[in-house]
Amino acid sequence: MIAAAVLAVLALACAVGAWRLTSARWPWRAPRTAILLWQSLGVTWGLATTGALFAYALSPYGAGVVHGLSILLTSAEFDVREPHDVIRLCALLSGFTLLTVLVAVLVAAGAQTLRARRRHRMLLKLIARDEPAVPGVRVVDHPGAAAYCLPGLKSEVVISAGTLDLLSQDELDAMLAHELAHARERHDLVLLPFGALLRALPWSAVVRDAQESVALLIEMAADDRARRFCSPKRLATALLRFGAATAVPTPHGALGATSGQNVMARVNRLIKPDIDLPAHVRYGILVASAVLAVSAPLLWLLPA
Amino acid sequence: MDILWAQSAPLTAREVGRLIQDRDLAPTTVMTVLDRLSRKGFLNRTRDGRAWRYEPAESRDAYVTELMLEALDLTGDRSAALTRFAQAVSGSEAEILRRALMELEEQ
Helix, strand or coil: CHHHHHHHHHHHHHHHHHHHHHHCCHHHHCHHHHHHHHHHHHHHHHHHHHHHHHHHHCHHHCCHHHHHHHHHHHHCCCCCCCHHHHHHHHHHHHHHHHHHHHHHHHHHHHHHHHHHHHHHHHHHHHHCEECCCCCCEEEECCCCCCEEEECCCCCEEEEEHHHHHHCCHHHHHHHHHHHHHHHHHCHHHHHHHHHHHHHHCCCCHHHHHHHHHHHHHHHHHHHHHHCCCCCHHHHHHHHHHHHHHCCECCCCCCCCCCHHHHHHHHHHHHHCCCCCCCHHHHHHHHHHHHHHHHHHHHHHHCCC | CHHHHHCCCCEEHHHHHHHCCCCCCCHHHHHHHHHHHHHCCCEEEEEECCEEEEEECCCHHHHHHHHHHHHCCCCCCCCCCCEECCCCCEHHHHHHHHHHHHHHHHC
16 A cells, blocks of 8 residues: 555656656756656656556555566456445556556557658658768758758658758758757657657646657757757857748647747857756756656565 | 659550660569559559559659658647757747847857
């Protein structure tokens, strides 16, 4: 029973922590650390919520979640004698449902992403060309501005002919450094579970804010890596020029309302860098993330 | 694919092979490529006697548009398939960005 209570508190703490983190500003000063904290908050929330339900349902066995589940699955018996046993049965069923939904959503999102990428890669093979001015980059002949990275085992950076005309050589280099940072650090894998969760719970404001925060943080992390190889000011002007050129005349449902503010936030970071978060604070957050991430699995194992 | 896009009428594998002048390709290679493209849905094929005639399923422009819509994330599904340089913004926000760009360039 204690394990169930602790897990429930942990799940609640993760939800509150995520909600606080969406409005915090320090993550912009240490995007990488914040991304790790987000990941461990997400994993712990999932494990703690399902764990709390299981721990409550299986409390009569007194063997903890993992052993309780194995006893349940081998004996295939679940006694329902008193009224509160019905509640336990409900908790068990919702635990299984939630776990199944979370896993299924992740697998489905992964499969859908892979499918979309395979088609995209095939289309690029048919349409895109190489350009001597920007070696290693695929160019699509379209007057509009577009620049992105198609992640995978062999990531490809793609830009449109419009972008080639729009940006100067320095700005192109800065933009390419940014995209290569995405490819190198596999930011798509960071974003995937948050996008999947958002698709499963589209009405949840916290999940939507979390997805948007993480999406912005990976951009900032890529900016930080890119500025080691190019002038931050060139990256900033590239961002502004590019952002202004991709504007769509009518507001579109697919656009985040904050996308313009996000571009400005990134530009301001590049021109007037805040002081980095002090090292001891960063390490403190890293340790907290690690403790958080192991706490839920330990509580699953604990026989209580 | 470019050869088929350039033609108005469906072609057989032999005709495509003849149009690929710059490379010395075996006719079976051309047939294999065409067959694979049609199985993936990029080409439509129709029986013509003992040969297949191939034509593009979509115009080149349609594919370019599809790529660009995905690149600008206008397909509406917030897909994590790509990581973009910057999200698309609305018209009024673009004005703010333009002004910031001018200020930055004056410095």
